[in-house]
Every structure is written in C-alpha cells, then in structure tokens.
Amino acid sequence: MDQSGVCVPTQLAPARRPAPPESDRLSTPRLYWLVAVGLVVLALAAGAAAVADLRQRSALLTDVSEVKAPISVDAQTLYRSLADADATAATAFLSTGGESSGLRIRYLDDLAQASAALTIALRDADDSETARLQVVAEQLPVYTGLVETARSNQRLGVPLGGAYLREASGLMQQTILPAAAGVFDSTHRRLVGEQEEADGFPWLTAFFGLLLAGGLLGAQVLLAGRSRRTFNLGLVAASGITALALLWSVVALGASAGRLETGRGSPAEQVSVLANAGRAALQARANESLTLVARGGGAAFETQFTAQMDELAGVDGRGGLLATALAQAGAGDRVFIEQARAEADEWRTLHQEVRAADNGGDWNTAVELATATGDKALPAVFARLDEALTSALTAGNEQVDRQAGDAEGALTGLTAGFVLLTAGLMAAVGLGFRPRIGEYR
Template sequence: MEQPGVCVPTQLASARELAPPRTGSRRLSTPRLYWLVAAGLVVLALATGVAALADVRERSALLTDVSEVKAPISVDAQTLYRSLADADATAATAFLSTGGESSDLRTRYLDDIAQASSALTIALRDADDDETARLRVVAEQLPVYTGLIETARSNQRHGVPLGGAYLREASGLMQQTILPAAAGVFDSTHRRLVGEQAAADGFPWPAAFFGVLLAGALLAAQVLVARRSRRTFNLGLVGASGIAVLALLWSFVALGASTGRLETGPGSPAEQVSVLANSGRAALQARANESLTLVARGGGATFETQFVGRMDELIGVDGTSGLLGKALAQAEDDDRAFIEQARAEANQWRTLHLQVRAADDGGDWNKAVELATASGDQALPAVFARLDKALTNALSAGNQQVDRQADGAEGALTGLAAGFVLLTIGLVAAVGLGFRPRIGEYR
C-alpha cells in the first residue's frame, strides 16, 4: 500500500543523471589543438629561417674575409718572405763581382729591402698575436742585417778581407732568424685562410635540422587537419609546404654552387699556393747558399750541403719530383706551363752548378766565379732569373685563383639571405591562412 505523501519513482535514475555535471574536459578540444599546432609551426618556421639566415650571413662574411682580408694578408706574407730571401741571394751574388758591385744587383737589393719593409708594415696592421711576435723579430733584426751588409760592402770596396765574414754573418742572421720568422708568418696566415675556406664550405647542420623538423611537422599537421575536418587538402598548409620545398631547393642549389666553386683540401688552389711559395723559398735559399759557397773560398762546405738540400727539396734527386713535381701534379692546364718551365730551369741550374763546383773544387776559383756571374741567356744568372720569374707567375696565378673561387662562392649566395626572410614570412602567413578558417568553424 502506498503511503500518503511518499513519492516512489517508477524507474531508477541513470548514472549520467545522478552523476555531477562536468565543469570541463580533460580531452583537448579541436580549436585549441589547432592553435597549438599553428603556434608550433610558426615557431619552427621562424627557427628555421633564423638558422638559415645566420648560416648564409656567416658564410658570406667568411668568403668576404677570404677575398678582401685573408688572401691579401697571405700575399703580403709571401711578398715579405720573397723580398727578404731575394735580398739575401742578391747581396751574396753582388759580393762575387770581381769588377766592382753591379749597379743592377745593388738596385735589386735595395728594391727588395724596400718591398720587405712595406710588406712588413702592412702585415703588422692585420696580424694576430702570434704573427705579430714573429713580425717584430723581422722588424728588429732587419736593420741589423742591412747594417752588416753595408759593413761587408764597405770592407770589400776597401779591399779588407773581413768583408766576407760580415756577409756570412749577415746571411746567417737572415737564414737562421729573419727568414724562419717570415716563413712562420706566411704559414700562420695561410692556415687562417684555409681555415676560413673550410668553415665557409661546411654543412649547415642547424638549418638542416630545423628544416627537416619543419617539413615533418607540416606533413603531420596536414594529416591532422585532414582527419579532423574531413577535407583532404588544406590550401594554407599546402602553400606552406610548397614554400618550404622552394626554400629547401634554393638552399640546396645555392649552397651546392657555393661549395662547388670553393675547393678546399689537397689539390686546392690554396694548397697549390703553399707548395709554390715553398718552392720559391727553396730556390732563393739555394741561390744564396751557392754564392756563399764561393764567397767562403774553400770553406763553404756547409753552404754547399745546404744548396744540395734545397735543390733536392725543389726538384728531387731525379729532377722530376720534389715540390715542383707536386705542384705540377696538382696544377690546372692553364698553370702547368709556368711550373714546367720552372722545373726545366731548375734542372738546367743544377747542371750549371756542377760546372761551377768542378771549377772551384779543381782550384780555379776565378773560373767558378765567372761561371756563377756570367751574362748571356744560357748563363747561370739568366737561368735562375727565368726560374724565379716562372715561380712568381705560377704563384700569382694561384693567388688569383683563390680570389676567383672566393668571389664565385660568395656570388652563389647572392639574394639567399633576403630570400630566406621573405620565404619565412610567407610560410608563417600560409600557416595562419591554413588554420584560421578551420578554427573559425568552431565559433
């Protein structure tokens, strides 16, 4: 029996009706998910653009530094060493002149000292700490060297036998102190040049990382939107993907062209410059030692040993290897003629030197001096002059090739930085256009 005033429900309430009402959901809503994905894509696009822009600017700065700073510094260091070594060789040769000092040799010596002083001033301006220390050695010892040379000349003019001793002391100072310091400057500047070339030729890892991440994120975003909106394509995201592909292709082509125009490592123009510079060093030192052997009048065995060592370094014992053999193996067709001429002249020089040594060792010092200082196209001085000129031309061609490659590599990057800025802006706008209408559908 029903009791009055008591209400008995005719059916049980469902769990949903009895449960407390929900105030929120742990599941991320679609509009909010779209917002997060869009924001993530924008951040990735900006990060990729910034990384790519930074890489391009760094490469351009390095290439500009190579062509406008490091390569000229390397040339100045080459000029410094060559001028000093040629001054020493010229002074020793001039000392052998039996009829008085040649005005041509005197002029050449003074020109070498002037060029060395000028190159020294320029090199000091752009040198790092280590190079500055070496250049100071050159700056401090060069006046001592020239003073010894002038003392030797004065003694020779007055017939004082001490002239040869002063000359040998001056040459010892040049070859044991000044030239090693100058060679160290060239080696240091050349390493800096090669280092910047290698840095400009490296792979853009940060930009590549963010680029791959962005490409994967764009693909995932399109799949997400397609499943949620039941639309196969989202024009905004398709456009963003197209922009990303365009940026990737442009980067690939531009960086590939830049890298292709900038050779580094063994066989590169920079390596060839180093080999040719060392060839010039060996030739000039050999010339000085050859003259000093005669100046010593029978006491120059040490100088002769050094001459043989420098010639072996230059063309090898067989006359076809050594530094010039290495340079010839690395040279391009346009530059081979200079190196081939230098090698031929070096072999001819060695043959003439044997004649000089035969006369000197046989007791005919005057004949040896005559052979060493004779005039004529086939005489030893003319042969050495052609060798020196061929090496200078080959080295100049190598330096020009380094400049051309740096300019070409930098030119391949023209417009890439500005393009990245515009493409990044376009990509961000495309992402916004792709998600805005989808988010608006839920309002």
C-alpha cells in the first residue's frame, strides 16, 4: 500500500529455471568417453574397409591368374584350332599328289584340340558363352562330315568334292568361327573387367581413413583446449599409426597398380590384337585355297582374302593389326611381330604370283605355287607367319599371368598389417583418453 492508501501489487522477481540434473548434462568425462568410443568405431570401420578391399583385390588378382586368364587362353585355342583346321582342310584338298599325311595329322590334331578346349570352355562359361559354345558343339560334327564327304569325292575323282568343301568352309567361317570369336571376346572382356576392378581406387577405404584422421585431429584439439596440454601422447601415437597405414596403402596399392597394366597398350589389349591377327591370317589362308578349289568361280573367296590381308597387314604398308600390335609391343615381343609383318608382305607377293597364273588360265601352275615345298614357298612363308604370331600371343598371355601374380605379390602382408595397426590404433586411443577421464574421478 502506498502513502495514499492504494494497494500496489508487489513486483515479483523473475522465476529461475531449475538447474538440469547432473545426469542430463554432457560432462567432460562423458564427452571424452563419447569421443573415444567414436574414434574406436571409426578405427574399426577403417580397418574393416581396408581389409575387405584388400581381400577383394587379392581374390580378383588370383582369379585373373588362375581362372580368367586360362579361360581366355582356352577360348583362343578353340578359335585358332577351328580356323587352322579349316585352312588345313582347304590346303590338303589342293594337293595334286594326294592328301599328305602331315596335313591330315595337323587337321585331326586341330579337331582334337578344339574338342578339348570346347569341353573346358563349356565347364567355365557363363550363359551367353554357353549359347555360343552350343552352336560350335552342334555344328562342328556337321562341318567334319562335309569335309569327309569332300575327301571321299576327291579320292573317287567326283567333281562334287569341291562343292562339299566350300559348303564346309562356309559353315565354319559364317557360323562356327563367329560363335567361337564371340566366346573369346566375352571371356576377354571378363578378364579385362577384373583387371580394371583390381586396379581401381579404394574409395571406401580412403573415405574412412580420412574421416579417422580428421577425427583424431579434432580429438586432440578438444583435449588441448580442455586439459591445457598441447599434446596427448596416446592420440599422437594413434595419428602416427593412421599415417603409417595410409602411407603403406598408397605405396602397396601404387606398386600393385603399377605392375598390373590396364587399358590401351596393356598386355591384355595386346593379346586381343594378336588373337585377331591370327584369326585374319588363318581365314585368309583358307580363302586363298578355296579360291583355287573353286576353279575359276572363287571371286568371292579372293575378295574375302584381300579384306582379311588388309585387316592383318594394312594397305600399302600402312595400318593393320600387325602395325597396331607393333606399336604396343614391348622390346621382347617386337621381334616376333616384325617377323610376322615381313612374312605377311612376302605372302602377298607370292599370292600375286598364284593369282597371275590362275587368272591366266594355268590352274595347275597356280596350285603348284600354292602348295610347293621349300623355305621360299608360300606354305613355308605362311607357316613362319603363323609361328611368329603364335609366339607373340603366347608371350602376351604369359605377361598377363605374370603381371597378375606380381600385382598380388605387392599386397602381401598388407591385410595382416592392417589388422595389427587397427588394434594398435584402438589401444593408443584408449591410452590417450584413460588418464584424462581419470582426472575427473
């Protein structure tokens, strides 16, 4: 009440909120515990990601050297054996003195190798490859039956032998070989795909590694601000372990990637180029013989021969698969490819002589030139070309296998090392926070 007798309400002091209970506040010890647990979880995540990535890479590299590369070689063997069988059958048919035992044995050996490679390929094929291999398996007996019919007619002097042989070769080149080529292309893509995957950047490991490094830096700043100590030996040790793990990863993965070449100019790419070069050479040889078998009606075979030789050795000395292979080859492989290129040029020269005789109406002389013996004869030139390509292809396959083994070797011990480093890192985090937490007891 004031002096005039009027009641005046008393002004109340603002109400004070009750202090939150101690359990609801984030005390310093509790904060330390949360940070420590978070760092341990990050360490486990980073270690698990690194180990998982390394195990996947090692498994891929093992698969490349022990599974995918052998499958690719089997696909190469299948295609080459079939193409060589076709070329050999056509050459043998031209033999004026009767089919030679050497060509007959080579033809049968080719079929045996193709059958063995087909069996292995069917065992390891995926669905798309299985469908193509079934085409080969179904049509190969038809092809061999046509060849045997052609041989029987030839021995009896029946003119229909040439027609049966042309039908057999058409089946081989238009149906069987494209299916076999599709199998090789598919298996080669799978091989290259696994190589590229094994050579990829470890994004998940890098993410957790950098996150862990950032977490350790933040934890040290936190401790330095609250404890008035510049360095925490436990967290410094944990940071050193993290840096060591990252450095080891960079060095080991870099060494692995350096030993596993991928992309243009890689051994796997070289294998593909050389395999296609061998295919072109063998099909050209078959078409060269079939041109003569047709006795004046082989213009289509000659056109195919020219296209395949252009694909193999280029036009006017420029381009072609051999030029591509030579540009990508290492020093050790160049000698084989240079020899193949020289033999291809010589083959073209001899082929022109054969065509000149045949086009001039002297079929017998053309056949003699195409089947002659001697080091300078066309069959010997082709044999040296084929041998050089086979040697270069074998060297390429061995290099693919060797690189996968070397790349896997660069990762040796890294998985066990990461497990130990992760354990050491977690221990260092615990040793770093334990005394700071103990100060508040």
